[in-house]
Amino acid sequence: MKKEVAIGIDIGGTNTVIGVVDRAGNLLAEASTPTLTNTDVKNYLDVLSAKINETVFELDEEVEVMGIGVGAPSSNYYTGEIVGASNLGWGDVVPFVELLRQYYDYPAIVLTNDANSAAVGEMMYGGAKGMKNFIMLTLGTGVGSGIVINSELVLGHDGFAGELGHVITERNGRECGCGRNGCLETYASATGICRTVSELNANTKIPSELRKVPSGQFTSKMVYDAAVKGDELALEAFERTGEMLGRAIADFVAFSSPEAVFLFGGLAQAGDYIFKPTQKHMEENMCFLYSNKVQLLPSELDGAKIAVLGASAVVWKELEQIEQ
Missing domain, CATH: 3.30.420.40 (ATPase, nucleotide binding domain)
Known part of the structure; x- marks a missing residue:
């Protein structure tokens, strides 16, 4: 039976970190790619999706990806948009989830900010369990x-x-x-x-x-x-x-x-x-x-990993709501 995993993505001004995380909060793999700022966001998504696919493919065990959680500045969970993130240079309003769904059809693709994802990560994996x-x-x-x-x-x-x-x-x-x-x-x-x-x-x-x-x-x-x-x-x-x-x-x-x-x-x-x-x-x-x-x-979460852990945790939370 394949292990269910979520992809956690932390978009920073310089680099984007990708993590493959199971339901218990174990980080199975991690990778990074430059955040291509001041360019067409689709160029960035081409590079990002290739890195995600490579990271999942190179895992030592078979997994089933249940969704992608993205932590990004100035993000809106409801609309799936990144709004007014001037340091990214992709435009005033970026329909990030809509664009990401052109690459993946996972049950849950979610966008949120880093503090909200950290809170969900603490609830799913850390001291707030x-x-x-x-x-x-x-x-x-x-x-x-x-x-x-x-x-x-x-x-x-x-x-x-x-x-x-x-x-x-x-x-x-x-x-x-x-x-x-x-x-x-x-x-x-x-x-x-x-x-x-x-x-x-x-x-x-x-x-x-x-x-x-x-x-x-x-x-x-x-x-x-x-x-x-x-x-x-x-x-x-x-x-x-x-x-x-x-x-x-x-x-x-x-x-x-x-x-x-x-x-x-x-x-x-x-x-x-x-x-x-x-x-x-x-x-x-x-x-x-x-x-x-x-x-x-x-916080009981690993400080160096909290961004991708939190982003992945949002996927499990989203799946709970879909299943209700």
């Missing part, structure tokens, strides 16, 4: 989020629900790439903590080795390494970042009453340096109805 209500926050260059309520991903009427990184946490605060000011991702992301270090450098006299780094050249890894050494300014930056994130999570909890909030991404890899202040400020700002009821947890 068995949970019906949880929130996934991805703390990378920005802040992404996937919200699951009653085992269903929250998508909203237009497919773009759940952008918790763009909830305003500081009125008239930092300028955000979305055009507003004070969004959570300007504080609780890898870039946000670097901005916090710059502000602390300018407005305090806290001693720090980070003062030797030219302004604008900080990385979150530098801040973490300094914190591990006990650097006071780095520790204060994590405290302030945890405060902003914890306060925001307390508000998110009031919205959906999750069993857990999972943190994933570069900033989450700082471990206790980000988790402890976030937990503290989350509970300090929590409505009494939810106090000490919500777990704050790290």
